Amino acid sequence: MSTIFIYYSQGGRTDLVARILAKHLDGDLVRIKDLKKRKGFGNKLISSINAFRETKTDISPEKVDVSNYDTIYFGTPTWAGNPTPAILTIIDRCNLTGKDVILFATMDGTNADSNIKRLEEKIKMRGGRVIETFTLATKDKTPEQLVKDTEAIIEIKDLKIYKR
Numbered sequence: 001m002s003t004i005f006i007y008y009s010q011g012g013r014t015d016l017v018a019r020i021l022a023k024h025l026d027g028d029l030v031r032i033k034d035l036k037k038r039k040g041f042g043n044k045l046i047s048s049i050n051a052f053r054e055t056k057t058d059i060s061p062e063k064v065d066v067s068n069y070d071t072i073y074f075g076t077p078t079w080a081g082n083p084t085p086a087i088l089t090i091i092d093r094c095n096l097t098g099k100d101v102i103l104f105a106t107m108d109g110t111n112a113d114s115n116i117k118r119l120e121e122k123i124k125m126r127g128g129r130v131i132e133t134f135t136l137a138t139k140d141k142t143p144e145q146l147v148k149d150t151e152a153i154i155e156i157k158d159l160k161i162y163k164r
Contacts, residue, residue: 004073008075057086082123096126107139134164
């Protein structure tokens with residue numbers, strides 16, 4: 001049994017955070033791709049509305065088998081104070097019964113706390129147990145700063161205790 005990091009990233013910052021976590025905490029990495037066009041101003045506005053309404057989306061992979069993992073990290077950017085449609089879709093497709101879950105959200109602005117709160121509700125509905133959460137502000141940060149911030153969170157939150 002081990003750890004898996006399941007995440008969605010559009011601009012690459014959540015991807016960087018997930019990769020640093022997986023590197024330091026020895027876990028498998030699964031990037032969820034949203035098959036709907038999300039770039040461009042109009043699409044970004046629609047994407048924010050989709051996040052607010054919790055609209056499901058077509059994703060790849062369609063499903064992730066988490067049966068061989070004890071600890072599951074879910075990571076997502078914050079869109080309009082909410083989790084992305086892609087991460088909500090994959091959570092709804094996972095059997096999280098008896099699983100320990102750690103949630104993380106990246107954000108340009110604020111309201112990542114409401115993002116995390118909604119993710120916690122979804123995890124509990126799927127039978128999982130949220131054991132830790134964290135948010136990470138990414139606006140105007142260099143990749144080097146994001147690496148340092150992620151490594152600091154690993155230490156501050158003592159995430160290595162959840163390695164199996």
